[in-house]
Amino acid sequence: MKVAITGGAGYIGSTLVKKLVDDGASVVSVDNLVNGDYRHLRVVLADEGADLREGDIRDSGLLEELFEGSDAVAHLAAIPGLVKCRDRPEEAISVNVYGTHQVLEAARTLDIEKVVFCSSAAVYGQPVVMPVRESHPLSPLNLYGVTKLAGEKLMETYFDNYGMETISLRFGNVYGLGLYTNYETVIPKFVRMGLNDEALTVYGDGTSSRDYVHVEDIVQAITRALNSKGKGGEAFNVGGETVLIDTLAEQVSESLKEATDRDAQITHLPPRPGETKNFSYNLEKIERSLGYKPRWGVKKGIEQVVQYALKEARD
Ligand SMILES: NC(=O)c1ccc[n+]([C@@H]2O[C@H](COP(=O)([O-])OP(=O)(O)OC[C@H]3O[C@@H](n4cnc5c(N)ncnc54)[C@H](O)[C@@H]3O)[C@@H](O)[C@H]2O)c1
Incomplete structure (x- = not known):
């Protein structure tokens, strides 16, 4: 199987490239390196392990050259997250919406039958019924969610109009160690704060819940979608475990205490606008x-992230 990946230098993308190469797939990645770095893959892959290219998904000529001969596309490249999209709205719309259209058009031109799109729980906004099923109303609270919803609608349209097997995967909060960890996400951020003897900062009163899903489980979901048949036009929740933010901070604090004997304090700040109060996933459909x-x-x-951060601090 040949798989084309957009965003293969990123946190999830690099973990996916490694897994697909290990499973015997031929992989080509396109990433403009605005947030990613191929060095993590170059450390673990032999030179011929994957074709790792620098380029922009809005460049249709490049996409057609690189996607040629692929059986499927996994589309991960994006300006990810509420904060980055709020701070760079034009780039967010250009990459997440127009860029997604370019990926679909390249796939259509080359008769590639399958495109798997990385969407987000942000498409739901504040749930009115929990746990959230895929049929829940879609009402994003921020620009990131709006761009992901637009991407999903493009996926649906390419299935309806051209019969392309497009699948959208709605990830919860991704955490854990892939080829590296992402210190902008809450668990590694808490770990780093604790190791720097700073208080763990919780926005809101700590009673908000979120779904936390490990990056290896995300890769499991993407590979299952890539290998699926007859699921075109569908969207799936991809989750792990629902946890209260205060519980998460306490678990990080306990884990740091066990590993380093440090006592990490927890502090609360006002909630950030555009964030959901409570969220939990129903995973029956994807199961x-x-x-x-x-x-x-x-x-x-x-525990895995704590051990990784400690090793990084020692090296
Ligand atoms: N990490 C999460 O918690 C999470 C949750 C829900 C959804 N997602 C989605 O999963 C996907 C991967 O996220 P991630 O956490 O690995 O983010 P990431 O930023 O690590 O990876 C995205 C990659 O896309 C690349 N990129 C950005 N703009 C590009 C462009 N114009 N052309 C080519 N490459 C470009 C970046 O350089 C980066 O390597 C994204 O679509 C994101 O929205 C992530």
Whole structure:
């Protein structure tokens, strides 16, 4: 199988490239390196392991050259997250919406049958019914969610109009160690704060819940979607475990205490605008249709990040 990946230098993308190469796939990645770095892959892959290219997904000529001969596309390249999209709205719309259209058009021109799109729980906004199923109303609270919803609608349209097998995967909060960890996400951020003897900063009163899903489970979901048949036009929740933010901070604090004997304090700041109060996922659809089951729990994932951050600090 030949798979074209956009955003293969990123946190999730690099973990996916490594897994697909290990499974025997031929992989080409396009990434403009605005947030990613191929050095993590170059350390773990032999030179011929994957074709790692620098380029922009809005460049249709480049996409057609690189996607040629692929059986499927995994589309991860994006300006990810509420804060980055709020701070760079024009780039966010250009990359996340127009860029997604360019990826679909390149796939259509080359008769590639399958495109898997990385969407987000942000498309739901504040849930009115929990746990959230895929049929829940879509009402994003911020620009990031709006761009992801637009991407999903493009996926649906390419299925309806051209019969392309497009699948959208709505990730919860991704954490854990892939080829590296992303210190902008809450668990590694807490770990780093604790190791720097800073208080762990919780926005809001700490009673907000979120779904936390390990990056290896995300890769499991993407590979299952890439290998699926007859799921075109569908969207799936991809989650792990629902945890309160205060519980998460306490678990990080306990894990740091065990590993380093440090006492990390927890502090609360006002909630940030555009964030959901509570969120939990119903995962029945992806379990039934794609055979996905999360293998990681948050406690084990936190311990992994603590050990990684300690090793980084020593090296
Ligand atoms: N990490 C999460 O918690 C999470 C949650 C929900 C959804 N997602 C989605 O998963 C995908 C991957 O996220 P990630 O956490 O690995 O982010 P990331 O920033 O690490 O990876 C995205 C990659 O896209 C690349 N990129 C950005 N603009 C580009 C462009 N114009 N052309 C080519 N490459 C470009 C970046 O350089 C980066 O390597 C994104 O689509 C993101 O929205 C992530």
